Amino acid sequence: MERGSVHGLINDQNKIHTQIKKTNPINKRFLFDSTVSSWTTTATCTLYGSFNTGSSDSFQANSSAPKFLINYADGSEAWGVWGRDTVSIGDINIGDMSFAIGQHSTSEIGVCGIGLPGLQSTAAKGYEYLNLPAKMLADGIIQKNAYSIFLNSSKGTQGSVLFGGVDRSKYKGDLVTLPMVNTYFTGKQVRSTIALKDITLAVGRKKVKVTDGSYGVLLDTGATYTYVSESVFHSIGKSLMGKYDSSLNAYLVNCPGKDAGTINFDFNGITIDIPLGDLTTSFAEDICMLTIFPKMGSNYFTLGNNFLRYTYVVFDLEDLEISLAKANYGGNPDIVEISRYIPGAAKAVGYLSTSIASSFGTGTIVQTLKYATASGSIASSEISGESTRSSSSTSNSMLSTSTSVSAKVLSLSTADAGNGAGLQGILGLLFGVLLNIFV
Structure with missing residues (x-):
């Protein structure tokens, strides 16, 4: 072939x-x-x-x-x-x-x-x-037990997996390599987890950090959404002036506009910025559901496909490393073989000093942000009252399994x-x- x-x-x-x-x-x-x-x-x-x-x-x-x-x-x-x-x-x-x-x-x-x-x-x-x-x-x-994952657009329904190779046309800047971290703190590595330094909400010049330490995160192609600790979940939802719905175990927020801002994931060497609108899904008229959910019974976060759409990821299962870059949705294929090392990848600045918390923090960090909504107004106060789901939103809800x-x-x-x-x-x-x- x-x-x-x-x-x-x-x-x-x-x-x-x-x-x-x-x-x-x-x-x-x-x-x-x-x-x-x-x-x-x-x-x-x-x-x-x-x-x-x-x-x-x-x-x-x-x-x-x-x-x-x-x-x-x-x-x-x-x-x-x-x-x-x-x-x-x-x-x-x-x-x-x-x-x-x-x-x-x-x-x-x-x-x-x-x-x-x-x-x-x-x-x-x-x-x-x-x-x-x-x-x-x-x-x-293939020459190395490694593969790269790429989703073909931020809104698309297609992606690719490349066994034993890297496509240099599918990412921007450099590939940054991070060591896998053991979230069990004992025994051998069993999950593809790396250290996340912090999560920050950014609207214009204003930034709000919503994490209280570094945590292990699993990059999971089998997860649709992103799952964080309960405290970080509430920090994000409240900072966006959302209303918590206990029946959904989710926050409802004013639907973000195109330039509403981003949620930034900092891996101590590379930051992946996700538009707010791509971390929500339509729920009712002008109301969206935040697709970041609380993770129970675990000491690591899970970053699913709403994160991976913006990321080029190389899993190196031999050297227990993961390389990240910002996804690029254009360009002709430029595929190179992975042999001993991941081509074009450099170790993160803090590679040798990676550490993670052994348990989730409990404090909720809240500093509200005003952002542009999809309707053209500014989200400046918490959603009040009960939101009514439209029939179309309900039937197409991304929570459906x-x-x-x-x-x-x-x-x-x-x-x-x-x-x-x-x-x-x-x-x-x-x-x-x-x-x-x-x-």
Whole structure:
């Protein structure tokens, strides 16, 4: 296959998923997630394609592996057995690939996990396997267990993952490298977390810092939105003069105008600025819901796709580093191979002195900001009274975990993917991915 050739992944609402062919061939679609184990549904789940082990002449069950069981935060789950088979992406064949067979599942679509091995569902039982990028490295398809993520526009529904390479046309300035930090403070690294120095709200010349220390943050392609500590959540909502809605566990704010301001994420060497309007979603007339939510029961933040839309990210799973740059939505592809180091990346100024808090702070920092609203007025006081949802806003609410939308295969096929609800525990952005394998 030619270097830099493009192969299709599939897009669907609240999910990132790819089409992979097993032998004979059998087409199967998976949610694409940077954290969890890889597993597929059996022949009884047909919405996104099915995998009948009896129809593959190369499938081998792994009787020595523990039983497969995985649970997600919303109660979704799958369980079954482990096995091996040859999987193909375009012209690339990956033999003896390990994945689980979800014989019983509350979801109709499987998962292609590409995170660190310590987060695999069987890691606690001593069974770890080579996931997709690790197996590509072992087979000599790529030169380093690393991949880059890019969403093609701040408002778009497409993105790309580049295994073993970096596209220099997709970011501005320099790639800044940060070490992964262990939010568990013991044992080996299991999550792709880095240190976030602070979060600042900026409107004109006025800036308000809403964090009270450095925290570990997970860059998660499987999360649609951003999740922070409860104190930071309230600091942001109150500083924007929002009204907290306990039934939504969210803040309602005046819809920001185009030039309302930004929320800035400072990583001690690079700052990613996100327009306020892109961290909200329409809720009712002139009222928006802030899509930054509180994260409970965890000591790290999660930055999802409403953050990643503005960021070019390179995950280096060998050296346990992540490189960031501001996303660039223009330019012709300029793909370079990753060998020993990430090309064009430089270590952050504070690389050797990275530290994070071991727990969330409890103080709420509030300094209100006046910003331009979408209606042309200035948000200068807190929203009062109960907001009434419009029927259109309610049906299209980005909080919905079962929204359906037709999807289309982007290169391997042009057939409609059909409608259906996603796996609620690992929501992702509506995201049509182009898979580039650098060989």
